[in-house]
Amino acid sequence: MSFKVEGRLKSPEYVAVVTRVYRKYIDMYYSNSKFEIDQKDIDDLRQVFNRGNFSSGHLDIDANRNLVYKEKQNNMGIYIGNVANYNGSKGHITLNLNEMIAVRRFHNL
Numbered sequence: 001m002s003f004k005v006e007g008r009l010k011s012p013e014y015v016a017v018v019t020r021v022y023r024k025y026i027d028m029y030y031s032n033s034k035f036e037i038d039q040k041d042i043d044d045l046r047q048v049f050n051r052g053n054f055s056s057g058h059l060d061i062d063a064n065r066n067l068v069y070k071e072k073q074n075n076m077g078i079y080i081g082n083v084a085n086y087n088g089s090k091g092h093i094t095l096n097l098n099e100m101i102a103v104r105r106f107h108n109l
């Protein structure tokens with residue numbers, strides 16, 4: 001059997017996150033353990049590439065009219081807050097954050 005992840009022209013971070021998350025849930029399915037989707041996994045997927053959230057792709061019987069998000073053709077990321085101030089002479093910005101941010105090292109996945 002095989003499972004194809006669409007990753008053409010995507011970043012290494014995208015491939016790392018998607019394969020990690022998909023592997024986790026494929027293993028969970030085959031182990032017959034409790035199958036509960038972790039919000040952190042959803043957030044990680046939305047952060048590496050997001051065109052307006054998720055769809056069921058071509059898995060449903062009916063045609064998926066929401067497969068392509070026509071408002072934005074590339075990654076929109078996730079909303080984390082607003083720019084509150086910008087100091088052009090120093091190149092500094094002040095952010096009002098709705099979410100915590102951190103630097104991640106994707107090569108350790």
